[in-house]
Amino acid sequence: MVEIRMRVNGAEVSAELEARVSLLDALRVRLGVTGPKKGCDQGACGACTVLVDGRRILSCLALAVQYDGSEVTTIEGVDHPLQAAFVRHDGFQCGYCTPGQICSAIGMLAEHAAGAPSAATEHVAGAPALTRTEIRERMSGNLCRCGAYNGIVAAIEEVAP
Structure with a gap:
């Protein structure tokens, strides 16, 4: 132990x-x-x-x-604008994946702001704006069996700088 x-x-x-x-x-x-x-x-x-x-x-x-x-x-322990954005954009249905989706999105936004590359990014100099393709790539490790992906992406787009 x-x-x-x-x-x-x-x-x-x-x-x-x-x-x-x-x-x-x-x-x-x-x-x-x-x-x-x-x-x-x-x-x-x-x-x-x-x-x-x-x-x-x-x-x-x-x-x-x-x-x-x-x-x-x-x-x-999260108090983040993403939570309200998920509600506004119907970024969840059954809600099972939602805690992981939101925590992942918060981490992803920080990674992007720090200039971390992804498969959808040609270069990271100056942290280019997040596109729908970029968000989908960076969030690809989080699955939603209900298929609320469009709402999840819209919620992230709303709060992304």
Whole structure:
């Protein structure tokens, strides 16, 4: 057993866990934070996306012990204009993927602002405006079984600088 300490949604927490416990399971089972969802448990759907120290990660693929001392933000700790934009643009239907979509979009906007390249970007000098193609590429790791992609892209377009 290993004791981990981290800040989750602004609160200091600690838990004694086996070293093999995923961050997703630590959040949901041990800490009662149920926003991140277990979709595929293989890193293919993005439903478990959270922000760790401001960067988006798939929490089902991460061991909790890797993030000892980190700042973890889940949808429960998010206060961002994207949330209202998702509502305005019908960026969700059943809502299962929405926490991961929003956390991923927040991380993606930060990556883009920092000049991180993507497969849809020819160059990143000056962080060109996000196009629909660019948003779709950068959000391609988050799946929505209901098909709310047009609303998700519209919501991101609305809040993107």
